[in-house]
Amino acid sequence: MSAAPKWKNVQQELAKHAGILFVLFFAFFPLYIMLQASLKDNAQFGNNIWLPMAPYHWANWLTGWLAIKDFIANTVIVCVFGVLLTLAFSITTAYVFARYKFPGSNVLFYMLLAVMMMVNVASLVPLFTLLRDLGMLNSLISLILLSIANGQVMCVYVMKNFIEDIPKDLFDATSIDGATDLQVVRSVVIPMSGSIISTLAILRFIATWNDFVMPMLIMRDEQMYTLGVGLMSLNSGYDTQWGPLMAAYCIASIPLVIIFIFTMRLFVKGLSSGAVKG
Amino acid sequence: MVRHFMAALQKHKMCYALILPTFFLVFLFRYYPAFSGVYHSFFEWDGALLEEWVGFSNYIEAFQDAKLWRSFLVVIVFISANIVKMIPAIIVALLIFHLKSEKHQYLYRVxxxxxxxxxxxxxxxxWKFFYEPNIGLLNQLLIGLGxxxxxxxxxxxxxxxxxxxxxxxxxxxxxxxxSVLIFLAGLQSIPNSVYEAADLDGCGILKRCVTIEVPLIMSQIRLSLVLMIIATLKGFERILIMCNEFGGPNGAANVPGLYMFRMAFxxxxxxxxxxxxxxxxxxILVLTLLNDKYVRVEK
Known part of the structure; x- marks a missing residue:
């Protein structure tokens, strides 16, 4: 009796896998092209674009690395400091809003939420002139500060909701010990919210890593470029060497891949829980 | 009264100190530029020396600017296309959700x-390279296929x-x-009893999908829809990178954000x-308010 339905079930499962793999194939296809083209010289590249081809030009990766290593260094600096400070500031702010009522606390919190309504592009120009007038053009510090400012709203909002769900007893226990607020944040909030903090960290890291317009506007010297601007400038050269260019694209992707491998479990869980909805 | 208020401020001075960095940065880099933008929209301003009050004439000019109207049409085309482009994500989420093995589900999510x-x-x-006319992938494929x-x-x-x-x-x-992950989270929150009822009624897969699952993740779909519309309306980087600051040949793909960017810089x-x-x-504000009023996401 059970043989026919069982076979049908297997068929159904296979059909689902086939559908998903079909979509995944196309999603990964650009990455495949990037990887195999990074090992070709221009003749091979023009000859056959689709398949890997010997001899493999590993030197392309060296050329690509030399071309973008400064951009990567700049981007890493901006991302690391930007994300760390974003989290430090937003977690303390979220903690204050979650645990205390004080004069103006509602107004201030709504003022923070109102930032979500603002259209970034609408204030792009005044932001640029502000940085210019402050003498902050062409500096990584401005990018770090902007990254922190842009991350505050989402992080405070998500963290506040999260902190409000932490059982009150935990806080009470620590305050009897006479811990200061910062100590409470360190000993209760941060250990309790590891997965949400790392999800926010990764989202902010990706956002900062991908930021393109502000770096393009404020960076004047080529050695100050971040990755986005740097890759654009490589791409617009005339006699393009495709192999090294593709190798540079690969290298530009590696840091995020490494971070992802180490945080995969937390990240997928955090995103899937739907806690982060912007 | 005042004394009472001062005492409250005093009592909570730690709170204010702790939120100071956040608010300093948000005011300086978000609020100030936003208000400065409102203020300067009434000026003929070159970003530096020339700064001349012109009243509403910038707005009047905008309403008569054919290029701006056209750019809004273009962005509406992009938004409509993006709505259709949400379908694969929904289908993929459904496929992953219905896999029997949890291990496989996790693998695909990753x-x-x-x-x-x-x-x-x-x-x-x-993608820019795929579209490259002479050596790009797309033309090579199409030429190869004749x-x-x-x-x-x-x-x-x-x-x-x-x-x-x-x-x-x-x-x-x-x-x-x-969006795949948001949809998945929505599907996972559908109670089992709904499925059991559907099984009893002998619901087919397609029917179950259209009449039960899609309506039940409507709030997630709506959320992605709103986020997508806002992002498309203000986005311009993609077109700046793929084409140029004019929005491609003859400005054919010029969108409002890009037009604004070009005017400014x-x-x-x-x-x-x-x-x-x-x-x-x-x-964007009007759309957000409409969304809140008429298509409220139920919690």
């Missing part, structure tokens, strides 16, 4: 995150007729990771750009 962590600029530049004449390949991004379709097709198969019409920014803000 795999779908991978394209997201490739820097967007890399993705865009790769669909396209080798001597007269389509110019894609450089062809005013093709630039919008090319930009729409870009990113195929259009599975934004975040290429044409030195900063005051006008601020007014355009205000209009864009107004449109």
């Amino acid at each position: 795999l779908f995150v991978v394209p997201m962590i490739i820097p967007q600029i890399v993705y865009m530049l790769l 669909i396209v004449e080798p001597d007269l390949p389509p110019m894609w991004l450089a062809d005013p007729e093709w630039v919008i379709p090319s930009l729409i097709f870009m990113g195929f198969p259009w599975v934004g990771v975040v 290429m044409e030195g019409r900063v005051g006008y750009a601020c007014a355009l920014g205000m209009l864009l803000f107004g449109v």
